[in-house]
Structure formats: structure tokens, C-alpha cells
Amino acid sequence: MSVAVGVVLVVLCGAFVAAPFFRRDGAVLDEETAAPSRWERQKFEAYAAIKEAEFDHETAKLSDADFAALREKYAALAVEAMAALDAARTARQRPGKHAAAINFCPNCGHKTPAQAKFCPGCGRGLGNA
Ligand SMILES: [Zn+2]
Numbered sequence: 001m002s003v004a005v006g007v008v009l010v011v012l013c014g015a016f017v018a019a020p021f022f023r024r025d026g027a028v029l030d031e032e033t034a035a036p037s038r039w040e041r042q043k044f045e046a047y048a049a050i051k052e053a054e055f056d057h058e059t060a061k062l063s064d065a066d067f068a069a070l071r072e073k074y075a076a077l078a079v080e081a082m083a084a085l086d087a088a089r090t091a092r093q094r095p096g097k098h099a100a101a102i103n104f105c106p107n108c109g110h111k112t113p114a115q116a117k118f119c120p121g122c123g124r125g126l127g128n129a
Contacts, residue, residue: 039084046078 050071057067103112103126110121118125 036085036088039081039088043078043081043085046074046081049074050078 053062053067053070053074056062057064062070103114103116104110105112105119105121105124105126107119107124108122110119112119112121112126116126
């Protein structure tokens with residue numbers, strides 16, 4: 001009986017922990033969730049700002065020069081955000097990406113910090129220059 005309850009609890013906990021990873025239109029999220037959402041927001045806001053500038057320009061509230069400057073500024077923000085989103089997506093799709101969070105020395109198997117240049121166990125270079 002207590003074993004069955006324990007199994008149910010473990011399954012429920014697993015589902016609870018895993019749930020956030022399968023939200024947002026089925027996209028699998030990972031440790032970079034915070035970054036993409038920030039860039040998504042920037043992209044969205046940049047597009048909205050461009051739309052608004054276009055509207056103001058059409059209704060003659062913005063001069064050609066002001067409109068060009070605004071559009072350039074927000075287009076740059078949008079491009080920056082899209083590049084960041086692309087990079088995050090590429091990083092997510094790359095197999096073994098999770099190894100970046102915790103690495104293991106290929107020589108001795110010692111756990112090494114993500115950005116460590118040398119293994120703390122055996123001193124071997126890890127190629128994270
Ligand atoms: Zn090592």
C-alpha cells in the first residue's frame with residue numbers, strides 16, 4: 001500500500017516538475033527559457049513600435065526623417081532579438097547542449113564547471129577557451 005502511494009507521489013511530482021517544459025504551444029523549454037521570452041518580448045515590442053511609427057508616419061504625425069530613424073532603431077532591436085532567438089533555438093536543437101551546464105572531463109570523468117578551461121580533477125584542458 002505505502003509503496004503504491006509512493007509510486008503515485010513520484011509520478012505526480014515528476015508530472016508537476018515536467019509540466020512547464022511542455023507548455024507554450026508544445027515547445028520544449030529548457031534552462032534558457034528566461035532568455036528567449038525576453039527576446040520574444042523585445043521582438044514583439046519592436047514590431048509594435050514599427051507598426052506604430054508607420055501609422056504615425058501615414059497620418060503625418062511623424063516626419064520622414066523621424067520615421068526613418070525610428071524604424072531603423074526598432075528594426076535593429078527586432079533583428080537583434082531574432083538573432084538571439086535563433087541562437088537559442090539552435091543551441092536547444094544541438095544534441096548534447098545540456099552538457100554545457102555540467103561537463104565531465106573526457107580524460108578522468110571528473111565533473112567540471114561549465115566554463116572551466118581545465119579539469120579540476122586531472123588538469124587536462126577542456127577546450128572551453
Ligand atoms: Zn580530468
